[in-house]
Every structure is written in structure tokens, then in C-alpha cells.
Amino acid sequence: MAHDALTQQAEGAGTVWRSWPVALRILVVYVVARLATTAIMLAVAANSPVDSRFGADPDLADYVLGWDAQWYWTVAFSGYPSELPLDEAGTATENAWAFMPVYAHLANILGFGTWGVGALIVSLLGGYVACLALHALLRRRIGEGAATWAVVLFANAPLAALFQVGYAEALFLAFLMCALLALSARRWWWLYLLIPLMGYTRPGVLAFALLLGLYGIFRWFRRRDDPLPAREVIHIVVLGALAVAVGFSWQLFAALATGVPDAYLETELAWRRGWIPGIEAFVPFEGWIRAAPFWFSLWGLPEWLGIVALVVLVLGAAAALFSAPARRLGPEVRLWSASYILYLLAVFFPQSSTFRLLVPLSPLWGAAPRSRVGRGLALVLCLAGQWWWIATMYGSGNTYWQVP
Structure with missing residues (x-):
């Protein structure tokens, strides 16, 4: 009897939940996730050691304005240097040209001059829009329930703190998810707006260019079934x-502004x-090839093992995109994932970031397990990952590899 009553209550709650508008359901998921992240941040801050980057007893504002948020603040209030800063050897030093302007200035506008408040607002709103668009993108492929769970995991992911700190990732994700949704729905005109917004929010739009090329080839070979x-x-x-x-325009803007x-x-x-000192020029794919032996030697392991690990990593990522769970997500998601992975391999040097x-x-959260046990375990691992990342990068952040 008691079991039947509990079952009826659960079914009734599920019926009520499904009767709510999608935007409200996603909002509830998102708000609960942000409360969980905030609780983790507060707990980490309360135990922050004196020698951490933010010192003992930092508050949430310190975290919101920490790390790269300072660069975006610099862009908003000082713009970009007209003279490329150089060290004594004549080599360029870290400067604001590495950070795109959309997030920085939008935060300033929405914060009415209080940049940190605006940064928090933009990140929070960007994360919510990204959740809505991700749900809409996946629902057509994997169904309502699985799409909602993908959003749950996305909103609670190990790096979900990015939804409430002064980084451009949340805003970029909002534009990206909307762009993938527009591509899958073939709403082409939206992409003419979203592509520049993505491109001037953070690096990565060249991966979207590759996606469009691969998508065109895919559609060409399927033109008999899909005109x-x-x-x-x-x-x-x-x-x-x-x-x-x-x-490529950002490179042109930097060159024109600095004369370099x-x-x-x-x-x-x-x-x-x-x-790695001594790098003379940018060479595509060199970052990962040099990083693999570098990191393994730093860990006291043979350098050749790093190359083997890199090959296994690349092959494993490729195999994952051909798995059944990934295939269910549709060509747009899979082609984007392949394009972005190739982009990272071409331009990035792997380290803590x-x-x-x-x-x-x-x-790819849409490819998460579908069983109750699998979903529950995935959520627990996400929250544990959040704790580790926040504690390591913000609660400590006092050594070379603790950089978010």
C-alpha cells in the first residue's frame, strides 16, 4: 500500500513537472545547479589556505573577478595596446589581444559601469540560454527525458563554475548552442548573426568554419535522401x-593596431x-606534439610514452564519435565535435586550461548513460569534479598547473 502511494505521488509529481513550460523546467534545473556550485564555492573559500592565490577567506566576488576576468576587465576599460608589449629579449609578453571584446563590453553595459556585476549577469544568463538551446538541439534526436538529463549534467558539469565567474565561456556556449540549433533546423539567416558573435567572444569560430565545410560534404553525399x-x-x-x-580578422585587427x-x-x-621557452613561431599541431613528451618527462615517465598516449587519446576520441550514443546526437553535433577537437589539436598547447x-x-552530454544508476553516478561525478576543479584552481591556485 505504502509503495503504491509513493508510486502514485511520484507519477503525479512527474505529470506536474511535464506540464510546466520547457523554459521554466530548464530554469529550475539551472537555478538548483547554480545554488550547488555556489555552495561548493563558499565551502572552498571557507577553507582557502593563506598561501592560495586569493588568500585566506576570499569571498565570491574574488572568484568572479579572478584569473582571466582581469583581462576582460582590462579590455572593457583600457582597450587593446597600440604597441605590442615586449620583454628584454624583444619577445611579446602576455597582453589583452588574446581576449575578444564582446563579453568584456557586454558585461560593462549590463553592469552599468560595475564590471564585476555585469560579468556575473552575462555569465549567468549565457549559461541559461545555452541550457535552453542545448535542450532544444538534443530533444529532436534523443527525446525529452534524455535531453533534460543532458542539461542537468551540463549545468552541473565539472567546470560549471564558468557559468558564474568572469569568463567568456558561458556567453560563447550560448552562441554556439544556438548556432548548432540553427544549423540543425536550417535556419541559415540566424547564423549570419551568430558566427560574428561567436568569433568576437572567444577563439573557436574557425572550428565552426570547418564544421560548415564538413556539413556541406555530408549533405552532398546524402543529397538523394536529403535534397x-x-x-x-x-x-x-x-x-x-x-x-x-x-x-582570421582578429589577427588583422591586432596587426593594424600594433603595426606588428x-x-x-x-x-x-x-x-x-x-x-616551453624557445618557441620561435606558431606551427600548427606543434603544441600537442611538444607537450606530450614535456609533460611525461615532468611526471618522471619516458618521453616516448607521451607520444603513445597522444596517439591513443586521438584514436579514442575518434572512436567515441562513432559510438552508438554519439551517433544518436545527429550529424551537427558529431561534426562540430570532430571539428573542434581538430581545431584544438592544431592551435592549442595542452596544460591545466x-x-x-x-x-x-x-x-556530447547527450551521449550520457540513460539508466537511472548511470545518470545518478554521472551527476555525482560531475559534482565531485566541480569540487576538485574549484578547490584546485580557485581555492588553491598556487602552483604552475593550477590555472583555470
Whole structure:
């Protein structure tokens, strides 16, 4: 009798929950997730050691304005240097050209001059919009329940603190999820707006250009089953060209402003040279190839083992995209994931920020386990990952690898 009563109550609660508008359901999930993250932040701050980056007893505002948030604040109030800063050896040093303007200035506008407040608002709103768009993107492929659970895991992911600190990731995710949704629905005109917004929020729009190229090839080979009219071909080609133009335009802007042709690439290499000195120029894919033996030697392991690990990692990522759970997500998500992984391999030097750089692969949360046990375990691991990341990067952050 008691079991039957509990079952009826659960069914009744489920009926009420499903009767709510999608936006409200996602909002409830998102707010609960943000409360959980806030609780973790407060607990970490209360136990912050004296030698941590933020000192003993930091408050939430310290975390919101920590790390790269300072660079975005600099962009909002000081703009970009007209003279590329150099060290004594004549090599570019870290500077604001590595950070795009949309997030920085939008935070300033919404904060009415109080940049930290605006940054928090933009990140919170960006995260919510990203959750809504992710749900809409996945619901068409994996159903309402699985899409909602993907949002639960996304909102509580190990790096979910990015939804409430002064980083551009949440805003970029909002634009990205909306762009993938527009692509899957073939709402081409939205992409003409979203691609520049993505491109000037944070690096990564060149991966979207590759996605459009692969998507065009995919549609071409499937044109008998899924007709590809000329107008769609035109949109795909023009949008791909737009994404390429936006992706490379920032290098042009930096060059024109500073008079240094490779100012942007030199700025990005300033961070890489902090790990491996002596890098003379940017070479695609070199970052991972040099990082693999570097990290393994640092850990006291043979350098060749690092190369083996890199090969296994790449092959494993490729195999994962061909798995049944990933195939259910649709071609747009899989092609984006492949494009973005290739982009990271081409341009990035893997270090502690690698975790943050992987966040744009969040549509893959749709491939999470579907059983109750699997979902519950995934959520527990997400929250544990949050605790570890916040405690390591914010609660401590006092050594070379503790950089978010």
C-alpha cells in the first residue's frame, strides 16, 4: 500500500513537472545547479589556505573577478595596446589581444559601469540560454527525458563554475548552442548573426568554419535522401567563408593596431613560452606534439610514452564519435565535435586550461548513460569534479598547473 502511494505521488509529481513550460523546467534545473556550485564555492573559500592565490577567506566576488576576468576587465576599460608589449629579449609578453571584446563590453553595459556585476549577469544568463538551446538541439534526436538529463549534467558539469565567474565561456556556449540549433533546423539567416558573435567572444569560430565545410560534404553525399537545393549550398559556402573571415580578422585587427603583422599569434605564444621557452613561431599541431613528451618527462615517465598516449587519446576520441550514443546526437553535433577537437589539436598547447578548452564539446552530454544508476553516478561525478576543479584552481591556485 505504502509503495503504491509513493508510486502514485511520484507519477503525479512527474505529470506536474511535464506540464510546466520547457523554459521554466530548464530554469529550475539551472537555478538548483547554480545554488550547488555556489555552495561548493563558499565551502572552498571557507577553507582557502593563506598561501592560495586569493588568500585566506576570499569571498565570491574574488572568484568572479579572478584569473582571466582581469583581462576582460582590462579590455572593457583600457582597450587593446597600440604597441605590442615586449620583454628584454624583444619577445611579446602576455597582453589583452588574446581576449575578444564582446563579453568584456557586454558585461560593462549590463553592469552599468560595475564590471564585476555585469560579468556575473552575462555569465549567468549565457549559461541559461545555452541550457535552453542545448535542450532544444538534443530533444529532436534523443527525446525529452534524455535531453533534460543532458542539461542537468551540463549545468552541473565539472567546470560549471564558468557559468558564474568572469569568463567568456558561458556567453560563447550560448552562441554556439544556438548556432548548432540553427544549423540543425536550417535556419541559415540566424547564423549570419551568430558566427560574428561567436568569433568576437572567444577563439573557436574557425572550428565552426570547418564544421560548415564538413556539413556541406555530408549533405552532398546524402543529397538523394536529403535534397540539397542550390540556395542551401550558397548559404553553407557563404557562411563558411564568413566564419573563416571572422576567425582570421582578429589577427588583422591586432596587426593594424600594433603595426606588428603577427601580433596576435605572438601574443598567444607568450602564454605557451611560459611552459616551453624557445618557441620561435606558431606551427600548427606543434603544441600537442611538444607537450606530450614535456609533460611525461615532468611526471618522471619516458618521453616516448607521451607520444603513445597522444596517439591513443586521438584514436579514442575518434572512436567515441562513432559510438552508438554519439551517433544518436545527429550529424551537427558529431561534426562540430570532430571539428573542434581538430581545431584544438592544431592551435592549442595542452596544460591545466585544457579542461576549460574542452567545454565547447558540451553537446556530447547527450551521449550520457540513460539508466537511472548511470545518470545518478554521472551527476555525482560531475559534482565531485566541480569540487576538485574549484578547490584546485580557485581555492588553491598556487602552483604552475593550477590555472583555470
